[in-house]
Structures are given as C-alpha cells and as structure tokens.
C-alpha cells in the first residue's frame with residue numbers, strides 16, 4: 001500500500017505554519033500503523049528524543065520525597081515509548097508512578113497496548129485531550145510531537161488545559177520550524193531506512209511547527225506568566241515546561 005502516492009510534496013515556509021495534513025491524521029490500516037509508529041520511535045530514539053523529557057522529570061521531582069506516588073500523563077502517547085522510558089526511569093529511581101497514555105486514535109492505542117509489556121503497568125485511554133477530564137489528580141503532564149497537529153487556537157486551549165490539569169508541572173516537547181530538520185529528516189530517512197510515512201509526516205510536521213516567538217505569543221494568549229515557563233532548545237526541538 002503506497003500511502004504517499006498522490007500526496008502533495010511537503011512545503012516549508014519559514015514565515016508561517018503550514019496547513020498541510022499528515023498521513024497519520026487519517027485512518028491507516030493497523031498493521032501498517034504499527035510499522036510507522038515503531039519507526040517513529042526508532043527515529044526519536046536516534047535523536048535522543050526522550051532525553052530532554054527525562055531531564056525535565058529529574059528537575060521536576062528533585063524535591064518530591066522518593067516514596068511519594070506520582071501520576072504522569074502522556075498526551076498523544078503514540079507508540080507508548082515515552083511512557084516505557086519513564087517507567088525505566090522510575091524503576092531506576094525506585095519511584096512509585098502511575099503512568100497513563102491518552103491518544104485521539106483508537107488504532108494508535110491498540111498498537112501502544114500491544115507494544116507494552118504488562119509488567120510496565122501502563123494505562124491507555126482513547127481521548128481527545130481537549131475534551132479529556134481526568135477523574136483523578138495528575139502530577140505531571142507531558143506531550144511529545146503533538147502540538148504541531150493542533151491549530152493556533154487549540155494550542156492556546158491546550159496550554160490552559162495543562163495549567164488546570166497538572167498539579168506539579170507540564171512539559172511540551174515539539175519540533176522547531178526550521179529548514180534544517182525539514183531537509184535533515186529526508187536524509188535520515190535514507191540512512192536509517194525509515195518508513196516513507198515517517199519521512200513525509202516528519203517534514204510536514206516541521207513545517208507545521210512553531211517558532212520560539214510563536215510559542216511565546218501562545219503562552220501569553222493562554223494567560224500564563226512568561227517567566228513561569230522555561231523554553232529550552234535541543235536538536236531543533238523545544239521543551240517548553242512549567243513547574244509549580
């Protein structure tokens with residue numbers, strides 16, 4: 001099945017966010033989806049994608065007693081690889097943690113469940129985050145490579161949602177709109193033999209992503225004090241975090 005056929009080539013404009021859609025924004029056969037999500041996780045791993053989030057979690061938990069049970073929610077959890085990395089981190093630290101992944105797509109959640117060992121004890125739920133009302137308190141909310149899927153208006157709503165949902169802090173991890181990753185992903189796709197959808201969607205994702213200035217404007221529109229939020233840059237990605 002050629003999912004790329006008849007797709008317009010990804011286009012990049014430094015001045016504005018692209019409105020092109022990604023292939024994974026549409027239904028994809030579950031077997032193919034599993035291959036795509038596995039390759040996306042492989043690419044994230046090569047880009048040391050979890051490192052800034054684990055570092056953030058280290059900072060976020062510095063003053064939390066080691067035996068205090070914490071809840072961590074991953075929004076748009078995809079393959080579940082971030083949650084499994086957090087489980088490994090929690091085990092190493094000896095921290096009790098309840099881990100929950102939510103994703104808009106039932107197929108994605110099915111693939112994440114299959115890729116997760118029962119011993120990792122991760123809960124998965126299908127939900128649109130903007131309509132998700134957790135019935136239990138959440139300490140930390142994280143999200144990786146999701147916000148570029150949202151419109152400017154939805155990003156502001158999402159920032160407000162995280163402000164109200166996360167007791168101890170939240171972190172957004174996403175791409176920077178820059179021509180460097182836009183071209184680099186195509187090159188990495190060749191060397192790493194990535195699934196063509198990972199390359200296509202990766203390039204569209206970069207073009208849909210925000211610049212630092214746009215993030216600062218979104219934070220202001222959400223009514224969050226600018227000095228309460230840290231924006232860190234790592235390998236053409238931003239980690240935008242707030243700790244309480």
Ligand SMILES: C[S@@+](CC[C@H](N)C(=O)[O-])C[C@H]1O[C@@H](n2cnc3c(N)ncnc32)[C@H](O)[C@@H]1O
Pocket residue numbers: 040041044075076077078079102103104105108127128129130143144145146149
């Ligand atoms: C590019 S994937 C990223 C997956 C994973 N977080 C990662 O870092 O590889 C984006 C995911 O966000 C999910 N998503 C998009 N909009 C969402 C929403 N409004 N609520 C929950 N999940 C959403 C999609 O279904 C998709 O699985």
